Amino acid sequence: MPNPQPTLIGWKESIDLPDWGIIDITAKTDTGARRSAIDVENIVELPGNKVQFDVAANRRSGQLKTTIIADIEHQTHVRSSNGQQHERYFVATNVRVGPVVKRIELSLSNRKHMQCRMLLGRLALEEDFLVDCSGSFLTRPNRKPKLSS
Template sequence: MKPVKTLTMVGWRELVDLPELGIRGLPAKIDTGARTSSLHAEVLETFERDGERYVRFAIEHGDHVRQVCEAVHVDVRGITSSNGETQDRYVIKTPLRIGDTEFRAEISLADRGSMKFPMLVGRSSLRRHFAVDSGHSWLQSPRPTARTKTRS
């Protein structure tokens, strides 16, 4: 019989870190209905460096701090949003940390300005790392302060 791996429990919302992008304590919705994770970002430009394709993008976090980030983009994919529309989005691969667990995740860059959470963590990021307790929040993070609160 194959040994069962113990998964870390997360709530339906958690604070996450994107260490390579310099982002800490970003409010995220944990969404098993979404395949791909997504991050609210404004794509500024694409460029090439040392033969690799990069995307430069801006995000807002904390007290509406605008931060410009760069990441290797691994793909441009047609991703279907919750309203059923398919959009071409840049997809980056970067470390994602929830609680004490850190791993590389594929994250699409999307306009989530009308959404309550600037980040959504989808099931491909959750797989093999986490189980979700949809009745609880902040199981792997401290309760957000006014500075990190989600948008109303």
Template sequence: MDQRIIGRKEKISLPKLGLSLVWAKVDTGAYTSSLHAEEIREEVVAGKKVLKFQILMPAHNKFTGKTLVFEKYREKKVKNSFGQAEIRYLIETELSLAGEKFIAEFTLSDRSTMKNSILLGRKILRGRFLVDVSKTNLGKPYRSKK
């Protein structure tokens, strides 16, 4: 399988979350990908437990304006940037990066003090992408050569 070369920051789309061409930091030091979320809560709707949250995009200065609801989610133990273990909610959603679309896992965390709202970890990158840390936005949509 050919691996596309991407840079240290890339524009991605998360269509199910209403995000199109937003910046994400590629972090080969992180295993799991992370998405900034606020007002994260579990609620019971029609007898079913759901996860509700809002995402703050793109530079932590405005809400997308809607509360997202996920029926399929789980909790995952992760090490934060300080090396401390914590439990986070994990969702799966469609990711579009460098002309490829696939289902990716994201943990939800408060990244309001971080420069980047979205972090792409090794799990998403493995087998799909190589990272050139000297560049940004290399992953423009793929066009096959005929």
């Protein structure tokens, strides 16, 4: 059920991925991107329509990596911002942005050259959020990422 009043968020927000134990990862909101993506390494397809990958919540320190095993929602060809096509796995998980917890699909990709470890696209933003591109960290202060115990 959509929120009657959308939550105001900035172009960059500190969010949580509670199912994966990731807290305060920085995500860029991108209304120009249809789908969402997360920075991962070491992707391995497993039997039973599953995929294993490592999430690097903080690449700067080289720490805060966690290994995730998730169901593959689907695979598809995605065209990146530079025009190249890649086949990508998509997985689903819950995301917490401010007071909103929502199940979204994430493309597993390499974003090591990008400032933000995660990208929230239109499908994740629709119905629940209003983006103020002049602000950042509107739902809570920017904090260092961490893994819950």
